[in-house]
Amino acid sequence: MTNTIADIKNPILSIRDLSVAYDKNYAVKNVTLDIKKHAVTAIMGPSGCGKSTMLRALNRMHELYENITTEGQVLLNDVNIFDMPAIKLRRQMGMVFQRPNPFPTMSIYDNVIAGYNLNGIRVKKSQKDEIVERSLQDVALWGEVKDSLLKKGSFLSGGQQQRLCIARALAFNPEVILLDEPTSALDPVATAKIEDLLVKLKENYTIVMVTHNMGQAARISDYSLFLYMGELVEYGKTKNMFTNPKDPRTEQYLTGKFG
Amino acid sequence: MESINTFLDQDHSARRILKDKLVLAGIIALSLVTISPIILIISKLVVKGYRQISLDFLIKNTPDSYEAITAVANGEIIPGGIANGIVGTLLMVSVASALAIPIGVLTGIYLYENQGKFMANLTRSVSDILQGVPSIVLGLISYLWIVKHVTMGYSALAGSVSMSIMMLPMIVRSTEETLKMIPQTLKEAALALGVPYHKVLLRVMIPTGFSGLLTGILLGISRILGETAPLLLTALGSSIINLDMTKPTSAIPLLIWEFYNDPNMIDLIWSSSLLLMTMILILNIVSKQIIANRR
Numbered sequence: 001m002t003n004t005i006a007d008i009k010n011p012i013l014s015i016r017d018l019s020v021a022y023d024k025n026y027a028v029k030n031v032t033l034d035i036k037k038h039a040v041t042a043i044m045g046p047s048g049c050g051k052s053t054m055l056r057a058l059n060r061m062h063e064l065y066e067n068i069t070t071e072g073q074v075l076l077n078d079v080n081i082f083d084m085p086a087i088k089l090r091r092q093m094g095m096v097f098q099r100p101n102p103f104p105t106m107s108i109y110d111n112v113i114a115g116y117n118l119n120g121i122r123v124k125k126s127q128k129d130e131i132v133e134r135s136l137q138d139v140a141l142w143g144e145v146k147d148s149l150l151k152k153g154s155f156l157s158g159g160q161q162q163r164l165c166i167a168r169a170l171a172f173n174p175e176v177i178l179l180d181e182p183t184s185a186l187d188p189v190a191t192a193k194i195e196d197l198l199v200k201l202k203e204n205y206t207i208v209m210v211t212h213n214m215g216q217a218a219r220i221s222d223y224s225l226f227l228y229m230g231e232l233v234e235y236g237k238t239k240n241m242f243t244n245p246k247d248p249r250t251e252q253y254l255t256g257k258f259g
Numbered sequence: 260m261e262s263i264n265t266f267l268d269q270d271h272s273a274r275r276i277l278k279d280k281l282v283l284a285g286i287i288a289l290s291l292v293t294i295s296p297i298i299l300i301i302s303k304l305v306v307k308g309y310r311q312i313s314l315d316f317l318i319k320n321t322p323d324s325y326e327a328i329t330a331v332a333n334g335e336i337i338p339g340g341i342a343n344g345i346v347g348t349l350l351m352v353s354v355a356s357a358l359a360i361p362i363g364v365l366t367g368i369y370l371y372e373n374q375g376k377f378m379a380n381l382t383r384s385v386s387d388i389l390q391g392v393p394s395i396v397l398g399l400i401s402y403l404w405i406v407k408h409v410t411m412g413y414s415a416l417a418g419s420v421s422m423s424i425m426m427l428p429m430i431v432r433s434t435e436e437t438l439k440m441i442p443q444t445l446k447e448a449a450l451a452l453g454v455p456y457h458k459v460l461l462r463v464m465i466p467t468g469f470s471g472l473l474t475g476i477l478l479g480i481s482r483i484l485g486e487t488a489p490l491l492l493t494a495l496g497s498s499i500i501n502l503d504m505t506k507p508t509s510a511i512p513l514l515i516w517e518f519y520n521d522p523n524m525i526d527l528i529w530s531s532s533l534l535l536m537t538m539i540l541i542l543n544i545v546s547k548q549i550i551a552n553r554r
Contacts (some may be wrong), residue, residue, distance in 0.1 A: 064450065090451055115452040172452065
């Protein structure tokens with residue numbers, strides 16, 4: 001077996017023997033790896049290999065569905081995420097979904113601050129304004145929407161909506177941001193904007209993203225992992241993996257032989 | 260080749276156009292047959308009822324037979340109005356809604372949350388059966404439960420209870436269907452922000468599906484507005500305005516029934532029906548508008 005931990009010192013996330021099963025069918029099998037703080041880690045692999053399943057296990061989204069079982073350990077700063085309340089975990093691990101999903105009944109402002117409002121966390125108005133501005137500036141959306149903060153979020157374009165959703169996740173100052181193919185529903189211009197954004201965001205946040213697009217992984221990720229049929233085939237620095245894949249399956253995938 | 264050419268040469272277009280026109284005419288004729296009852300009903304009500312409609316009609320109680328006989332004999336409009344019925348209907352419908360909406364919405368949420376489970380399936384089936392129970396039977400049940408044992412006599416409460424049972428299945432179904440239409444990703448987005456489940460339901464799901472819920476409620480109300488049979492067995496009727504839930508109370512459909520049985524009051528049937536019909540039409544149009552705006 002190849003070294004899947006990739007010699008990362010002081011990892012923010014340590015995944016140990018993580019398995020996820022739908023009914024009795026394992027979609028992710030015994031994945032073990034460490035994730036580096038303040039870096040972009042890309043999860044790659046062909047359709048149905050368990051990329052999203054693995055990502056969604058990290059903020060315990062699977063608990064919504066009774067037929068899904070998760071085994072193993074995930075340590076976030078040395079605390080097992082399965083031992084902490086899901087609500088607390090999810091506030092530390094923001095998530096952005098494949099399709100932009102702003103809350104349709106809320107304004108742009110309320111969407112960004114939704115984490116506070118919905119959780120009943122009382123914050124002064126001036127502080128709220130500050131959080132909204134900072135989060136929207138972080139996603140480079142402030143300039144575009146600062147005059148229409150009270151309009152509904154659903155009036156924005158797809159790319160803007162997705163950046164709004166990232167801002168919503170950032171508002172809580174999470175440690176990790178999980179992104180599930182965040183650009184797959186967007187056009188190339190919007191995709192480029194989000195990619196630039198992620199590179200900028202890794203200064204303050206740890207980013208774990210699922211991507212279907214090898215080019216994207218090569219452009220923006222520091223570490224990549226290649227999943228195949230639910231198994232972790234290879235994990236390491238993106239540069240090394242793309243120039244010198246160790247496993248023949250990784251090579252075949254990267255050269256477009258399957259996937 | 261020869262045969263194909265002769266086939267193509269034959270001009271069938273005239274026949275096809277004729278056929279097309281005949282079918283179109285048939286569709287228009289049948290559509291007219293479908294909408295004609297409602298047009299005939301409304302026009303009849305307007306023609307026969309508009310003379311009685313005035314401010315007095317809305318704010319005065321029903322006249323007694325003697326007043327009506329005198330007015331009819333003198334060729335005048337029957338004095339008085341149906342305020343007791345209007346107030347009674349509004350009172351009973353409000354109380355019925357207050358009973359049925361919370362129970363119905365909560366049951367709808369329960370069904371949505373427990374798709375495919377035995378208890379949920381059972382509840383859904385029972386609720387569907389409830390929708391098919393004849394309203395007179397619901398009136399009888401309410402008579403047994405409320406009139407005989409709670410208010411010890413005919414009462415507005417008994418009327419409201421029978422109406423609320425009638426509304427319940429509609430609200431349950433519309434709540435469940437509305438929640439089902441909300442994309443799962445929206446729920447996940449809220450959960451991913453660390454929002455507790457009950458708040459996701461109350462602050463994200465319900466507001467997002469609010470127009471759907473409202474439509475179900477309005478259609479439920481428009482259905483019970485015109486119910487007469489259960490009220491005959493429960494609310495009974497009253498010739499004055501009554502706001503006491505434990506006392507017999509009038510309602511517009513009850514008054515129509517009473518007017519029908521009193522040959523001197525015939526004129527009031529039409530105006531009362533017109534008013535009731537207008538209320539139901541408005542509710543239906545409003546709910547149709549809400550559905551249209553949602554799309």
